[in-house]
Amino acid sequence: MALIKFKVENRDGSVAELEIPDDMSLSLMEALKASEYNILATCGGMALCATCHVQVKEGLDNLPEKNDAEWDMLDTLPDAHHDSRLACQIRINELIEGAYFKILGPEHE
Amino acid sequence: MITTDICIIGAGPVGLFSVFEAGLLKMRCHLIDALPQIGGQLSEIYPQKPIYDIPGYPTINAQELVDNLMKQIEPFHPGFTLGERVEQLERLEDKSFIVTTNENTTIQCKAVVIAGGLGCFEPRKPAVERLEEFEGKGVAYMVRNPELFRDKEIVLAGGGDSALDWTIFLSDVAKKVTLVHRGETFRGAPDSAEKVAHLAESGKINLILKSNITKINGNGHLSEVTIAGADNNEYNIAADYFIPLFGLSPKLGPIANWGLNVEKSAIVVDTFDYSTNVEGIYAIGDINTYPGKLKLILCGFHEAALMCQSAFKFVYPDQKLSFKYTTVNGVNEF
Numbered sequence: 001m002a003l004i005k006f007k008v009e010n011r012d013g014s015v016a017e018l019e020i021p022d023d024m025s026l027s028l029m030e031a032l033k034a035s036e037y038n039i040l041a042t043c044g045g046m047a048l049c050a051t052c053h054v055q056v057k058e059g060l061d062n063l064p065e066k067n068d069a070e071w072d073m074l075d076t077l078p079d080a081h082h083d084s085r086l087a088c089q090i091r092i093n094e095l096i097e098g099a100y101f102k103i104l105g106p107e108h109e
Numbered sequence: 110m111i112t113t114d115i116c117i118i119g120a121g122p123v124g125l126f127s128v129f130e131a132g133l134l135k136m137r138c139h140l141i142d143a144l145p146q147i148g149g150q151l152s153e154i155y156p157q158k159p160i161y162d163i164p165g166y167p168t169i170n171a172q173e174l175v176d177n178l179m180k181q182i183e184p185f186h187p188g189f190t191l192g193e194r195v196e197q198l199e200r201l202e203d204k205s206f207i208v209t210t211n212e213n214t215t216i217q218c219k220a221v222v223i224a225g226g227l228g229c230f231e232p233r234k235p236a237v238e239r240l241e242e243f244e245g246k247g248v249a250y251m252v253r254n255p256e257l258f259r260d261k262e263i264v265l266a267g268g269g270d271s272a273l274d275w276t277i278f279l280s281d282v283a284k285k286v287t288l289v290h291r292g293e294t295f296r297g298a299p300d301s302a303e304k305v306a307h308l309a310e311s312g313k314i315n316l317i318l319k320s321n322i323t324k325i326n327g328n329g330h331l332s333e334v335t336i337a338g339a340d341n342n343e344y345n346i347a348a349d350y351f352i353p354l355f356g357l358s359p360k361l362g363p364i365a366n367w368g369l370n371v372e373k374s375a376i377v378v379d380t381f382d383y384s385t386n387v388e389g390i391y392a393i394g395d396i397n398t399y400p401g402k403l404k405l406i407l408c409g410f411h412e413a414a415l416m417c418q419s420a421f422k423f424v425y426p427d428q429k430l431s432f433k434y435t436t437v438n439g440v441n442e443f
Binding site: 040043072081 | 154155227228233234235266267268269291296321353354355358359373374395404
């Protein structure tokens with residue numbers, strides 16, 4: 001087991017470094033939810049709702065390519081950019097070590 | 110008007126299993142679903158995916174589980190209203206409810222069970238100033254009646270398949286069609302992307318890439334949209350209609366206005382019986398929330414069983430509920 005370190009910028013601009021174990025089969029969305037970030041993840045990780053939309057500010061090139069479901073969803077989003085990803089489709093492993101993610105989308109009450 | 114004991118909103122696995130649990134207690138059910146078929150997410154999103162955590166089934170395909178549930182509830186003859194969305198809930202003096210759909214189907218019932226899963230899929234709205242002000246006055250999120258757009262100036266926005274398809278379709282109907290896309294390329298069906306490029310080259314449509322709509326304007330009805338290009342230079346173009354096509358996103362929908370306690374888009378329930386804060390309304394499955402909630406089909410099944418024991422008092426207020434096992438009593442059709 002290794003602890004994977006990466007940075008997360010919240011909607012209010014605050015930045016924190018997270019350390020998440022790589023042996024729990026977690027997605028970035030699950031890790032963010034477990035770390036008390038306000039993410040709806042309505043669809044539970046099926047790339048259907050885009051409520052876990054993140055911008056990858058650093059480390060984008062290290063991430064595995066998007067699958068079709070993620071591409072399709074990002075294609076439809078009005079506020080997606082070339083560095084947009086869905087956190088539910090990113091696994092916690094060594095490929096995101098040192099990455100910097102910014103949480104996008106509105107706060108949920 | 111349809112009359113029943115329990116009106117179940119959502120015909121996914123948890124809604125379907127509720128019919129079984131209700132049937133054991135001699136309560137009739139009617140189910141409503143916005144989708145045109147039963148099964149909810151299972152049929153709509155992943156019919157061929159295996160599910161591994163249904164007790165007693167080491168593995169079962171999603172659609173097979175739906176088919177089995179339908180077979181299981183057959184003896185209780187539930188009613189279905191499919192392809193309609195629940196819009197309104199009215200409480201009568203005798204404490205019964207009238208549920209009305211967008212197609213004006215009405216169902217009178219003694220208890221309402223919300224088993225709505227992810228919720229309704231509604232059009233995703235872009236951040237455009239004054240967008241909601243012009244809904245129905247030039248802003249449309251889908252093309253219901255293409256004739257509405259005949260000989261009009263239309264601006265579409267989006268980069269997915271539906272934006273491409275409607276651009277192609279409307280190019281033969283409208284006076285002028287403009288497609289605005291924030292990207293440089295389209296990943297949609299290659300045929301459609303090629304056709305749109307061809308229509309743009311031949312001057313039949315106006316294709317504006319690397320741009321966004323930022324504002325819309327008009328006096329009573331939409332008359333122009335403001336476009337920001339890659340350099341953030343803004344300019345206006347005339348538009349009778351603006352059609353943003355940014356896919357669908359799951360929302361609670363009209364249920365959010367029923368006075369129920371809602372937390373992060375989920376309905377808060379009491380785990381004693383999965384009742385909401387409104388007497389006679391229950392919420393089960395993925396749409397509810399409580400401490401320790403797990404969004405699992407098997408948890409939804411458990412919630413359905415407890416909910417029915419509680420809903421019994423609204424259907425048969427003068428009777429005492431006696432719990433019986435199916436192994437002792439069997440399943441008695443009615």
